[in-house]
Amino acid sequence: MKTITVMRTESLEKAKAHAVGLFVALAIVLLQAMPAAARGAPNSFADLAEKLSPAVVNITTSTVVAGREVLPMPRAPRGSPLQELFPDLFGPEGQGNKNRRRASALGSGFIISADGYVVTNNHVIDGADEIQVELYEGGALLDAKLIGTDDKTDIALLKVDAERPLPFLKFGDSNITRVGDWVLAIGNPLGQGFSVSAGIVSARERSLRGTYDDYIQTDAAINKGNSGGPLFNMNGEVIGVNTAIISPTGGSIGLGFSMSSNVVSRVVDQLQEYGETRRGWLGVQIQDVDEDIANAVGLDNVTGALVSNVPDGPAKAAGILAGDVILSFDDTEVVDTRGLVRAVGNAAVGKTVNLEVFRDGSKQSLQVVLGRREDAERTPVVPTLSKPDTSDREVMGMRLTALTEKVRRQLNLNKDVEGVAVLTVDEGSGAYLKGIRSGDVITEIGQKPVNAPGDVEQALKAAKVAGRKSVLMLLVREGALRFVALTLGQ
Numbered sequence: 001m002k003t004i005t006v007m008r009t010e011s012l013e014k015a016k017a018h019a020v021g022l023f024v025a026l027a028i029v030l031l032q033a034m035p036a037a038a039r040g041a042p043n044s045f046a047d048l049a050e051k052l053s054p055a056v057v058n059i060t061t062s063t064v065v066a067g068r069e070v071l072p073m074p075r076a077p078r079g080s081p082l083q084e085l086f087p088d089l090f091g092p093e094g095q096g097n098k099n100r101r102r103a104s105a106l107g108s109g110f111i112i113s114a115d116g117y118v119v120t121n122n123h124v125i126d127g128a129d130e131i132q133v134e135l136y137e138g139g140a141l142l143d144a145k146l147i148g149t150d151d152k153t154d155i156a157l158l159k160v161d162a163e164r165p166l167p168f169l170k171f172g173d174s175n176i177t178r179v180g181d182w183v184l185a186i187g188n189p190l191g192q193g194f195s196v197s198a199g200i201v202s203a204r205e206r207s208l209r210g211t212y213d214d215y216i217q218t219d220a221a222i223n224k225g226n227s228g229g230p231l232f233n234m235n236g237e238v239i240g241v242n243t244a245i246i247s248p249t250g251g252s253i254g255l256g257f258s259m260s261s262n263v264v265s266r267v268v269d270q271l272q273e274y275g276e277t278r279r280g281w282l283g284v285q286i287q288d289v290d291e292d293i294a295n296a297v298g299l300d301n302v303t304g305a306l307v308s309n310v311p312d313g314p315a316k317a318a319g320i321l322a323g324d325v326i327l328s329f330d331d332t333e334v335v336d337t338r339g340l341v342r343a344v345g346n347a348a349v350g351k352t353v354n355l356e357v358f359r360d361g362s363k364q365s366l367q368v369v370l371g372r373r374e375d376a377e378r379t380p381v382v383p384t385l386s387k388p389d390t391s392d393r394e395v396m397g398m399r400l401t402a403l404t405e406k407v408r409r410q411l412n413l414n415k416d417v418e419g420v421a422v423l424t425v426d427e428g429s430g431a432y433l434k435g436i437r438s439g440d441v442i443t444e445i446g447q448k449p450v451n452a453p454g455d456v457e458q459a460l461k462a463a464k465v466a467g468r469k470s471v472l473m474l475l476v477r478e479g480a481l482r483f484v485a486l487t488l489g490q
Contacts, residue, residue: 042234045184049196052236054136054167056229058188059107059120059144059158061128108187108229109133109158110238112268114165116142118158119268120228121243122149125156133160136194148271152212154243155264156228157271169230172237174216174260177201185220185242185256187229197221199254206257208244211341215257216240222256231258240264266346280347281373282329283313285481286337289325292434292485296470297325298361303333305340307357308474309481313376318355318368322474323447323483325358345373393453395460396486397429398422398436400453411439417476419443420456430487436475443481444474464488 042048107124111117118133125131131144142160149156160166181201189195199220206215218231222242231240240258247253270277286305294302304325310316320326326334330353334340347353349372357364392401400420401407407421422440425432442450445459463471470485 041182045196045198048184048232048234048236049186052169052184052230052232053186053194053196055111055169056136056186056194057109057111057118058134058193059109059118059124059228060132060134060141061105061107061125062130063105063128106188106191106225107227108225108242110228110230111166111168112171113168116160116162116166117147117268117272118144118160119241119264120156120158121241122151122154122156124228125149125158131158133158135162135166148275148277150267150271150277152210152277153259153263153267154210155241155259155267155271157268169236169238171261171265172233172235172239174214174239174262177204177216177233177239177260179203182234183216183218183220183239184232184234185218185222185226185229185258186232187222187226187242189221189223189225191225199256202254204260207338208257212263212345214260214263214342215243216260218256218258219254220256221252221254222258223252224250226256237261277374278349279345279373280349280351280370281314281376282340282344282368283311283315283371283376284320284326285309285311286326286340287482288337290485292470292487293472293483296468296472296485297323297358299325299358303327303335304358305334305337306483308483314368314371318366320355320357320366320368321359321447322444322481323359323472326355327358327363328354328356330354344370391453392423393457395453395457396431397426398431399424400442400456402452403441411441413441413476414479417441417443418449418451419476420450420453434484434486436473436484436486437477439477441476442473443476444472446471447474460486460488 105124107120109118109120109124112119125146131146133142133144134140135142142162144158144160147157147159179201183199183201185197187195197220199218201216202219203217206217207213208215216231216239220231222245226242229242230238231242233239239261241264242256242258244257245252246255267277285308287308289299289302289304289306291302293306304327307320307322307324307326310320310322326340328334329340329343330347332343334343347370349370352367352369355366355368357366392399399422401423403413403418403421408415411421419441422436422438422442424438425436442456444450445456446463448459450456450459460471468488470487473484473486475482475484
């Protein structure tokens, strides 16, 4: 019994040892399998903050603003004690002064060159009469000169003159930033001076309001006063400019947004060279392609940007037509309208680019010489077109009428707009579900102009006979053009 007992005990110990060995080996394998790029939180951000802070600045602006009106005061006799006690209340003729006052604002920024170029947000310095930059080391205050601004990306470039070369920061590549990466923000929150906060990248490629938005979302604490300050990666490179927060309270709740460095650096280069931005301009109005539109034009995949209007400009000169789907720009695939707009804006003015478009069931290659967007934005876009027919029709739940002078006045239409007006839309119809509303003007169906209600009826019938499941309709609404893919009934 004892022998057996001993043998069982020895066997048990061996089994335990074997199991422990297997566990250790498995743990080693699992640890080795972890990706090398996955890093935990650093023990401290102190070294990084100490290295980067000298190139971060506080920005103070002041602006003369009109206050509330003050009633005229009685004239004070020369030398009156009242005039000495209340000099602000008595003008030279005893009248109330203009009550103009100087308002101040605080923000952040960062130095990008030893000779004193400073990046901040446009909204930090917008309308300012005076701009001062406070340096981290020694707290020196330097007067700043405004070099240029870009309201589309909310970026401004300043210049200060210092007696010595200044510490400066470098831009990193925001495109390689990953969700979950650690980031550091340094700035002047709520006027408290140089302050550091840390967090992670919560999301990328966020859009808040602008055409060229490419925000990095972070949970690092960002508050009022942080605007214009840098967001760093763990290599100490600037990957974003802290610009906005979403908050019901006005304070940080972990939803901060920094304009990505790959957008900012291009804007800064142009501001530094020209004092203004110079973005490429293609000269088209576009909209995203959805499944119905893809089916209506005969595309196999939901991709590209659908051209809804081509005013006078580079695209028209190159032969691009309304109804074309732009599939690639400058030999790069176009996924959606946002991608196309950013690609065009980043291209050089005057550059000749290759375009691939989908038209009439096949792909075509075109070349376009890009214009300058800033020059084109002052030119209004108006569609062109011809003669109306006065007879109304009921077509697929839409009550249609010709564009008489009376209808034009009611819809406040430009005299050059032609087509067929939508009087009413049945809320149970497919047209209503696709977003067609009373007051819309149908200008084209299947990329062919329509000038009378009968034209619309005939075009829809022809599409059904041809076996089409949907048809592309070009609408004018409040001066803007857009396509709708109307599903055809059986």
